[in-house]
C-alpha cells in the first residue's frame with residue numbers, strides 16, 4: 001500500500017512538471033495575423049498601437065502581404081485579445097472585422113475600401 005502511495009505521488013509530480021514546461025513554452029508565442037492594412041501609415045499605426053498592448057513583445061507588419069507578425073507572452077495575453085486590439089485600431093484581423101468606430105477614424109488612405 002505504501003509503495004502505491006509513493007508511486008501515485010511521483011506520478012502527480014511528473015504531471016506538475018509537465019504543466020510547468022507547457023507554461024514556459026507559452027511565454028514566447030508568435031502568431032501571424034492577416035490584416036486589412038494598406039500602407040506605411042497603417043504599419044506605423046498597428047506597430048505602435050500593439051506596442052502598448054499588454055503582453056505583446058513585438059509586432060511587425062509586412063505591408064505587401066498585410067501579415068502582422070506578433071510575438072507575445074501567452075501568460076499575459078491571448079490571440080483573441082491581440083485580434084481585438086487590431087480591430088480597435090481600425091483593422092480586420094483574420095476573420096475578425098475592424099471596429100466600425102475605429103475604422104471611421106482612420107485616414108482615408110488607410111481604409112481598405114479606398115481606391116489606391
Ligand SMILES: [Cu+2]
Pocket residue numbers: 037038039040041042043109110111
Ligand atoms: Cu494606411
